[in-house]
Amino acid sequence: MSDYILETEQLGLRYGAFAALGSVDLRIRRGTIHTVIGPNGAGKTTLFHCLTGERRPSCGKIRFDGKDLTRQPAHKRVSSGMSRSFQITSLFQNLSVRENLRLAAQGRDGLGALAFWYSDTHRSKHLEKADEVLERIKLTHLANTDAGDLSHGQQRVLEVGMSLCSDPELLLLDEPTSGMGVDDIPVMTQLISELGKDHTVMLIEHNMKLVMSISDRITVMHQGNILIEGEPEEVRGDERVKKAYLGESGS
């Protein structure tokens, strides 16, 4: 088994003459929290979409756990062991928190969930999984509340919780703190560092305090390519990173 759970090889995505993603070689080591940062338009989200299968890269390869899944559709990547959260909260608003999680757990069955001849509680493992994740994200007391009635902070936590339900090896989190208030961010920071103990986590994030405190590795992107990669301390001190964020005039 390779040390790296996810590897991309010269991954690129072009829209006509414009390269949203130049040629990215990203490697994510097992058991680490790996953050991708970079100024707006650096290609972080495009990279993320290629990894989740939402966008098809125009060149290069994605290898997950040694298998090439560059052309695998998004929903199949879940049963491969990859799971994602959304930058813009995307829940089943009119269903209870528990049902949201139970459905997410059921998702790993893929086409097995086409079964229409027995009760959904028959497979109690999905309910157990939902309850386990509820404990973990500390929303047990709100299990029967509709997801749409949660506060924004709680919805963000549920958003991450849903990606946990398929027992993924790799969690892809798209700006988990997006739109969160200052008071809620420590909750999310703690949750992600907790998750880092059992899963490999790759996240895109803007909140530097969170990034610097929990990341094992940081990749800085700029204009569709990787600028540098290193440990938080290295990245913090790097002149090129400062330039990328502030622009040439800032130097």
Added chain:
Amino acid sequence: MDTSKKQASIFGGVTLAALAAVVLMPLLLPSATLATEILIFALAALGCNLLLGYTGLLSFGQAIFFGGGAYVASLTMIHLGFGLLGALLASMIAGAALAALVGLLAIRRTGIYFVMLTLAFTQMAYFLAYTLSDWTGGDNGLLDVPRPPLTLFGFEISDLTSSYAFYTFVAVMFMLIFVFARRVIHSPFGTTLVAIRENEGRASAVGFSTNHFKLLAFVISGGITGIAGALYAMLLNFAPLSNIELLMSENILIMTIIGGTGSLLGSLLGAGSIVMLGDLLSSVWPRWMIILGIALIAVVLFMPSGLWGGVESLIKRWKEDQSGDGAVSCKDSSKEAEAK
């Protein structure tokens, strides 16, 4: 939604309510034929509800499955000598197969484009049925459709010639399919359909291949609607061209929406009110459809969850009144809530 609580049994709760309605209808309505027609359209609405209420798919294709089921049942009985159950099975398979065909192409698009595709399919099916008049009777409809006796293992159970006997048979079919539909809704498949209705992007992201689920929903809906079409042909001894018209799709949709999407009992209520309204008014006033239009507008504006939703909130209010002391003022009830 409290799906986890409702699970107790698919035979209890609303199934009992449906059973009560099915038993009472022939006693309260002027004729068993009218009651039979209500149940047949309730089946069609049930099939439509699986798509509209549970999967969130507005399909104008229901007439294809209804009309297709009616033609296939009639033709297999006339030309191949199929018995009652054989013809019903054939109509179910035909409905499901037609739905698979329409579904396979229509679900490639979403939203308005999906709706337009189902609309186009219905128009095509209508003109196809019109053109193939050697088989379908064209504009005149398919005449002399038999209503074979009900036989099981060679024993004739009932000849079904009396309208009450046929009603009983349709009622049994209705209850079987009603229980089946509840099983479908409270299954991994059914809960996934609701997930797709609520948020298709997320459903796909958690691992569901949503098109497969939509297709199966189509097939099940088509099968149920096909059976409804076959029963309708047996009721009338005739399979009119109007079975496969766009207007039939509209009627089925209106019944589903007026009754309340997302509740099976609503489909029965919707079919019941429209069929009865039609029966009462069509003899008095040939333009009665105007009233149907007004009723639809009223329901959509004032009872967004349909008649059944209205009934549910009435029951809820009644229960609250019971727990309090008849007429409770707002003040009292808020105090009560605090005390609890």
